Amino acid sequence: MNNLKQTLTRHLREIMIRKLFAFFAVLSVLLLGLIVLFLFREGLPLFKEIPVSRFLLGSAWYPTYDPPEYGIWPLIVGSLIVTMFSCLIAVPFGILSAIYISEIAPARIREILKSVIELLAGLPSVVLGFFGMVVLAPWLQETFDLPTGLNIVNASLMLAVMAIPTISSISEDALYAVPREFKEASYALGATKYETIIKVAVPAAFSGISTAVILGMARAIGETMVVLMVAGGAAAIPRGIFDSVRPMTASIAAEMGEAPFRSGHYHALFATGIVLFLITLAFNLIADQLSAKFKKEGCGTL
Amino acid sequence: MIITTQNVNFFYGACQALSNVTLDFEKNRVTALIGPSGCGKSTLLRLLNRMNDLIDGTRVEGEILFEGRNIYAPDVDPVEIRQRIGMVFQKPNPFPKSIVSNITFAPRLSGVRDGGELDALVEESLKQAVLWDEVKDILDKSAMNLSGGQQQRLCIARALAMKPDVLLMDEPTSALDPISTAKIEELIDTLKKRYTIIIVTHNMQQAARVSEFTGFFYLGKLIEFSSTDKIFTNPDVKQTEDYITGRFG
Ligand SMILES: Nc1ncnc2c1ncn2[C@@H]1O[C@H](COP(=O)(O)OP(=O)(O)O)[C@@H](O)[C@H]1O
Ligand SMILES: [Mg+2]
Numbered sequence: 392m393n394n395l396k397q398t399l400t401r402h403l404r405e406i407m408i409r410k411l412f413a414f415f416a417v418l419s420v421l422l423l424g425l426i427v428l429f430l431f432r433e434g435l436p437l438f439k440e441i442p443v444s445r446f447l448l449g450s451a452w453y454p455t456y457d458p459p460e461y462g463i464w465p466l467i468v469g470s471l472i473v474t475m476f477s478c479l480i481a482v483p484f485g486i487l488s489a490i491y492i493s494e495i496a497p498a499r500i501r502e503i504l505k506s507v508i509e510l511l512a513g514l515p516s517v518v519l520g521f522f523g524m525v526v527l528a529p530w531l532q533e534t535f536d537l538p539t540g541l542n543i544v545n546a547s548l549m550l551a552v553m554a555i556p557t558i559s560s561i562s563e564d565a566l567y568a569v570p571r572e573f574k575e576a577s578y579a580l581g582a583t584k585y586e587t588i589i590k591v592a593v594p595a596a597f598s599g600i601s602t603a604v605i606l607g608m609a610r611a612i613g614e615t616m617v618v619l620m621v622a623g624g625a626a627a628i629p630r631g632i633f634d635s636v637r638p639m640t641a642s643i644a645a646e647m648g649e650a651p652f653r654s655g656h657y658h659a660l661f662a663t664g665i666v667l668f669l670i671t672l673a674f675n676l677i678a679d680q681l682s683a684k685f686k687k688e689g690c691g692t693l
Numbered sequence: 694m695i696i697t698t699q700n701v702n703f704f705y706g707a708c709q710a711l712s713n714v715t716l717d718f719e720k721n722r723v724t725a726l727i728g729p730s731g732c733g734k735s736t737l738l739r740l741l742n743r744m745n746d747l748i749d750g751t752r753v754e755g756e757i758l759f760e761g762r763n764i765y766a767p768d769v770d771p772v773e774i775r776q777r778i779g780m781v782f783q784k785p786n787p788f789p790k791s792i793v794s795n796i797t798f799a800p801r802l803s804g805v806r807d808g809g810e811l812d813a814l815v816e817e818s819l820k821q822a823v824l825w826d827e828v829k830d831i832l833d834k835s836a837m838n839l840s841g842g843q844q845q846r847l848c849i850a851r852a853l854a855m856k857p858d859v860l861l862m863d864e865p866t867s868a869l870d871p872i873s874t875a876k877i878e879e880l881i882d883t884l885k886k887r888y889t890i891i892i893v894t895h896n897m898q899q900a901a902r903v904s905e906f907t908g909f910f911y912l913g914k915l916i917e918f919s920s921t922d923k924i925f926t927n928p929d930v931k932q933t934e935d936y937i938t939g940r941f942g
Contacts, residue, residue, distance in 0.1 A: 572786035576848070578747060580799040580855060581776035590798070595789055 392566065418460045430668060434661030436653075437461065446662060452626040452637075454646065454656040461659040465628045469636030472629065473622060474612045476547035477554055481611070482604055484551070485558025489600075492559070493566040494588050505563075512556035520620030523549040528621065535633060541623035543632045549621055550611040558607035564582065565599020568593055609674040615640035637666050694834050694909065695720040695889050696741060701755035703736055705748070706922045711913045714755075718859075718906075723881060723890045725900035725921065728910035729936070734893040735783075737910070738861050741891065742778040743771040759859075776803065778859040779852030784820060784868050785844035787836035787851070792828055795847055799855035814854050822850035823880055842873025847855045849880065853888075860884065863890040878903050897937055901925050 437446065441461055449462020492504050526541030527548065571590050577587040593600070623635020625643065643660050650656040696718040703711040711733045718724050726734045739745045743764060756763045762776050770776060776799070787795050797805075805811060815832065819825040824846040828839070830941045838845055845865060852860060862881075866874040881890060881903045894900050900907050903920060908918040909932075917924065917933045928934045 570786075572782065572784060573788060575744065575747070575782065576786045576788065576851075577798070579744060579775055579780040580802065580851065581772050581783075582798075582802055583772055586802055590802075591788060640897065 395447070396692050415646040427668070430661060430664050434658060434663075434665045435664045437655065437658035440655055440658075446659070447666070450628060452642070454650070456657055459653065459655055460610075460661075463639065463642075463659075463663055463666065465626050466637055466639045466642050466663065468628050469622065470612055470638040470640070470670075471619060472636060473543055473546045473550055473618060473638055474608055476543060476632070477550035477611045478604070478608055480547065480551035481554035481558055481607055485555045485603065485607060486562050486600060487594075488555070488559045489562035489566055489603075493563045494584075494592060496621075508556045508559050512560065513550065514552075516553060516614060516616040517551060517620075519549050520617045523617065523621035531633075537633050539623055539635060541621050541628060542635050543622070546618050546636070546638075549617045550614055553614055553617065554607040554611045557610050558603045561603035562596070562600045562608060565596035565603065568599065569595040598682045598684070601681045605674050605678040605681070609671045609678075612638075612674070613640065613671055615644050619644050643667075694718070695760060696891075697756075697758040698740075699756045699758070700735075701737075701740065701753065701757060703733075703740060703754075704752040705743070706750045707911040709913060711740075714915045716908055716915055716918050718889060720889050721887070722906060723885050723892060723904040724906040724908065725904035726891065726893045726908050726910060727895075727900050727936075728898060728916075731893070732910040734910055735863050738780075738863050738893050741859070741861055742775050742780055744780065746771055746776075746919075750852065776855055778858050778861060778887060779854055779855055779857035781845070781848050781860065781862045781865045783864040785841055785848055787839070787844050787847050789835060789837050791833050792836050792839075792847065793832045795851050796849060796854045801856075818850040818854040819847075821853050821884070822846045823876065823883075824850055829872055840873070842869050842876060844903070845873065845877060846880065847868060847878075853884075856886065859889045859891065862890065864893050864895055867895055874899075897925075909936060 441449075446461055446463060448464050449460060450464045451460040451462045452465055453460040486565070488504070492501050492508075494505060523545050524541070527545050530540065531537060531542070531545055532540035573591050574587055574596055574661070577591040582590065618638045619641040622638055622641055624637045624641060624645070625635035626637040627634075629636050643663055646656070647660055650660055694717050698714050698716055701711055701714040702709065714733075714737060726737065728734055736745065740753065741759075741764075745751050745753070751763055757765060759774065759778070762769070763772075788798065793815055796818050797811050800811060800814055805814070816825060816829075819828060826842060827843060828847075831838075836844065839847060845868075849860075849865075866877050869877065878899065881892065884890060892900075892904065904921045906918070907921045907922065907924040909916045909928075909930075911932055917928055919928045919929070923929075924933060925937060928937070
């Protein structure tokens with residue numbers, strides 16, 4: 392009798408706990424969904440005023456003029472260009488440092504490097520922006536004799552510093568997860584350490600490394616504070632790497648405070664948010680696809 | 694005599710895994726190493742192609758002669774030793790690449806680039822490993838799709854493509870079903886004409902079936918080494934007899 396009662400209470404407790412977890416899971420998904428819904432509700436009304444193509448491809452962003460122009464093409468270009476350049480720097484650095492940490496470095500150095508990268512990941516972006524503004528910008532301006540040091544190069548360098556820890560730590564996890572058996576097989580076939588790294592470890596970790604790169608890019612394109620501080624803010628299509636740009640995030644952050652509630656400008660900023668959301672969503676979907684595909688097939692016929 | 698070990702001691706850090714092992718491996722024969730788990734069979738096998746170099750904090754004493762040369766001499770390149778002494782592991786470990794890429798891995802490392810030559814090597818190695826008929830139409834498919842037994846034969850083919858003189862096998866059938874096991878045993882029988890094979894096995898019937906010589910290890914020591922016939926019918930040492938009759942281990 393007592394036993395039965397115990398079983399029942401235990402059973403009840405199990406159910407309660409499960410319900411509790413489900414509640415929080417559903418709640419977080421619901422909150423996220425509401426935010427996305429809000430984003431679309433505030434952004435979509437813009438397209439009653441102007442067509443989507445004029446918004447996306449229009450090359451003039453004069454939201455406060457009369458009549459206003461809401462072309463975000465320069466902002467999209469600004470976002471993409473700083474993301475691309477930052478990745479040109481962050482991808483090699485991130486991947487090579489991950490290889491060094493997981494495959495080559497002696498144990499002590501590995502620990503030090505891992506802490507340094509963690510520290511880098513924890514650096515508040517406003518501090519990086521500060522550094523870019525106060526140290527890098529004047530240096531760039533003087534060295535290259537520019538009108539301003541707040542430009543694509545500066546923003547890309549600072550974003551690279553932000554993306555490197557993401558790329559490095561995820562790549563390192565992927566390399567670490569490569570089964571020892573593969574490496575042993577490689578050594579037993581007469582491969583050297585470097586041949587083993589290049590021909591076995593990196594291909595086997597390929598899906599993880601690509602995920603790392605894409606998440607690093609997503610991080611760079613979504614980053615706001617750094618580009619707000621050091622990209623220069625010019626809403627025009629750049630002609631060179633020392634031109635200023637105004638990435639989408641910077642535009643939203645800088646202008647939201649001044650845009651009158653539910654005005655065209657306000658809706659245009661939300662619509663920009665939608666574009667940004669769709670781009671990062673695409674990045675994440677690609678990352679998911681890649682890891683799922685390679686998980687299933689190994690690196691197939693690489 | 695292709696490989697000889699002389700008074701070999703081996704240490705993982707402070708822990709001694711082999712003491713004073715002296716034995717000879719004959720060319721083109723199958724030698725089996727048996728003994729209870731943890732007695733140092735794998736350790737000895739991995740010493741023969743310097744795989745233990747990869748583990749930090751290990752130490753070897755004594756000499757291991759391969760064709761008369763001490764492979765632990767300072768001027769010996771372990772990569773060259775591993776090319777001449779191939780290894781098959783307990784768990785089949787093909788690379789997550791195509792069947793072809795698995796086989797051509799070692800030849801490419803040693804600089805074979807010619808497509809025709811590589812194709813010929815692929816066919817020859819797979820035929821030697823009696824896998825050709827099963828995979829000749831799916832050479833470009835991932836090796837991960839093969840069954841465990843096929844994967845193990847692929848690993849054997851992969852080692853053979855390197856054209857080694859010696860093949861080390863560490864419990865190559867312990868992860869396989871009886872049919873695959875029988876196939877691998879048959880394969881060992883045909884391979885010994887061309888290669889010297891040293892096989893670690895848990896399975897005493899297997900040692901009796903495939904090998905000409907058997908060494909029995911216990912707690913890091915070589916207790917008895919003799920022809921397989923003698924070990925299994927009339928061993929000199931009481932411990933050996935106890936082990937093969939299943940009284941301990
Ligand atoms: N990488 C290692 N580090 C430390 N000790 C090890 C390692 N590998 C094996 N040993 C120890 O060495 C002894 C022999 O192991 P092993 O050669 O694997 O035995 P067997 O193959 O006969 O089962 C065991 O006591 C084992 O714990
Ligand atoms: Mg073993």
